[in-house]
Each structure stands twice: as structure tokens, then as C-alpha cells.
Amino acid sequence: VYKRQGYYGYTIMDMCNGVVIDSLHDSVYVKLNRPTAAFTWDNSCENEVLKTQDSSYAFYGAPIANQFWDFNNDGFYEQNGPIATHIYQDTGSYIVHLSMQDSTGCFDTISKTIVNFPKPVAAFNHVNACVFDSISFTDQSTVVNVSGVLSSVNSWLWLFGDGDSSTSQNPTHAFDTAGSQQVTLLIATDKGCVDTVTNSSPIVSYPLPDVSFSNLNACFLDSNSFSDQTTIPSVSGLSFTKTAWKWEFGNGDTANTANAQYAFPSPVSYTHLRAHETSLHLVCRLLLEK
Numbered sequence: 001v002y003k004r005q006g007y008y009g010y011t012i013m014d015m016c017n018g019v020v021i022d023s024l025h026d027s028v029y030v031k032l033n034r035p036t037a038a039f040t041w042d043n044s045c046e047n048e049v050l051k052t053q054d055s056s057y058a059f060y061g062a063p064i065a066n067q068f069w070d071f072n073n074d075g076f077y078e079q080n081g082p083i084a085t086h087i088y089q090d091t092g093s094y095i096v097h098l099s100m101q102d103s104t105g106c107f108d109t110i111s112k113t114i115v116n117f118p119k120p121v122a123a124f125n126h127v128n129a130c131v132f133d134s135i136s137f138t139d140q141s142t143v144v145n146v147s148g149v150l151s152s153v154n155s156w157l158w159l160f161g162d163g164d165s166s167t168s169q170n171p172t173h174a175f176d177t178a179g180s181q182q183v184t185l186l187i188a189t190d191k192g193c194v195d196t197v198t199n200s201s202p203i204v205s206y207p208l209p210d211v212s213f214s215n216l217n218a219c220f221l222d223s224n225s226f227s228d229q230t231t232i233p234s235v236s237g238l239s240f241t242k243t244a245w246k247w248e249f250g251n252g253d254t255a256n257t258a259n260a261q262y263a264f265p266s267p268v269s270y271t272h273l274r275a276h277e278t279s280l281h282l283v284c285r286l287l288l289e290k
Helices: none
Strands: 006-016 019-030 039-041 049-054 064-070 083-087 092-102 107-117 124-127 134-139 153-159 172-174 179-181 184-189 194-198 203-206 213-216 223-228 242-248 259-263 272-279 282-289
Touching (some): 039 107, 049 064, 134 184
Antiparallel strands (some): 039 049, 153 184
16 A cells, blocks of 8 residues: 555566566556546526536646536436536436546546526516606516425516616606507526516507697687697507597586587686597597697
8 A cells, every 4th residue: 555646666577486587667656646526517597508617626736638427317428528518408406427537547426416497487567658657567477486496586677678777676667759669578586597578568658649629719608619620640550549528618617529619708718628549548638728
């Protein structure tokens, strides 16, 4: 038994009836410490690339010559080299084996259990609003956990398509242009698994009506005729119709028809028209005063 590392000589002798008839002298280098196999990996997510990297070392400074990887726990090495990749399609725990060899031919093997975490599914809903009004966005992302493999969504990034963003779970945002909007939600779990979705359902900032009306002046106490001339611009291929009107004659009297008749009780008055544009239970209002 050698107690120190180094070169040791040896002799092989060929003897016959106790007489040396031939001999061979040589030396061998004795290493007292085997190399140590080790490897690291990034968090693994289902159906995504797992990356492993050799971090083995030898006490005596010999370089690592070979690395062999077994990802299927079946005794067969599928890959070799200092870096290897593999995809586990299902969530769960998997055993990965690394067998390494240094430049002097010594081996070591290590096995580690790697957890393949579930990938989240990004989703959200929203409530449309008029242009310049805030639209509410609600995160509905999910993670399907299995026994012993738990994770949760803990990071959100909303991209609103107009240069603004938010890291809140459930933000609000007002668009300053009417029409269809493109919103993207990026999520990540506490284990580093990610997903993204753009526009779970159509997002629309509804246009404001361009309120206008005409009237035929009349004498004091005679009936005045008011005609609605409000228009609503079409945006993103969507058209809108007027569904409600409210005339305010400045003295508490009102009317709710598209066109109104009214006799003012005094010579001076103001008339207000509120034109309502409704789509998907949304009311956009603009006030015109004459």
C-alpha cells in the first residue's frame, strides 16, 4: 500500500527453479486521490431545454478528458462533452448521471435528481373602455402543479404596445388613440419557468362621438327645433351607432329623443346635448354646449 503520491519503480522477474532468467524494470505514477465528478444545471421546465455543465475536478491538477451523460437513468450514455442538453416533456423528478474521466484514465461518477417544474400558462381578461379612460386588466395565468413539484407565478410584465408597461399583477391603462390595441403579458414562476400571451381577447379603445346639433331659432315662447348631427368615427374596422340622447335645456328641462322640440320660457337659455355611443355595454360621452 503506497501512502504517498509519486513515481514508484518495480521489477518483473522471470524465474525458473529459483533462478532469475529475465527481468524488466519500470516505474508507475501512483495517485492517492481520485477525481471528483460534479455538475450544475439551470432550473428545468417541462418541454424546455435542460442545460447541464460539468464542474468536475482532480486534486492533483490533471485535466478532465471526458464526460459522459445519462439522462434516461437506463445505464446508457446519450451524450458526451462538458455541456449537455436534454428535454423532459413531463413535470416530475428525473435522475441524471455523469461519468467523467481525467487525463490519466481515472474515473468518477455522480448521480443527481433534477426536478422538472411545470410551465405556467399566461392568460388575462379585460374590460374595454373609451379612449382616454382606463381599461382594467386581470391576470388569469395558471400553473398546473403535480405532487411534490410546486411553483407559482410571481412575476408579471405587461407591454401595452404604446411604449408603456407595468409590472403589477392586475394593472389599468388608458390608451390615447381609439381602436384595437395589442397588449402582451409575460409571466414567470418562482422556479424561472415563463410563458407569454398577446391579446387573450380583442382589446378596443372606443372612440368618442363627435357631438354636434343644429337648431332653428324661434320667437320667445315658440317651439325651437333641435336636430342631432353627432357622428361616431369608425376605427379598426368597427362601426358604432348612437343608442341614447339627452338634451338639457339649461333650466332643468330635458328630452331623450334624437331630435327635440322645445319652447324656452325665457328669452335667454343654453342648450346641452349629450350624445351616447354604446357598444358592448360601453357608453362614451361628450358634451356640446350652445
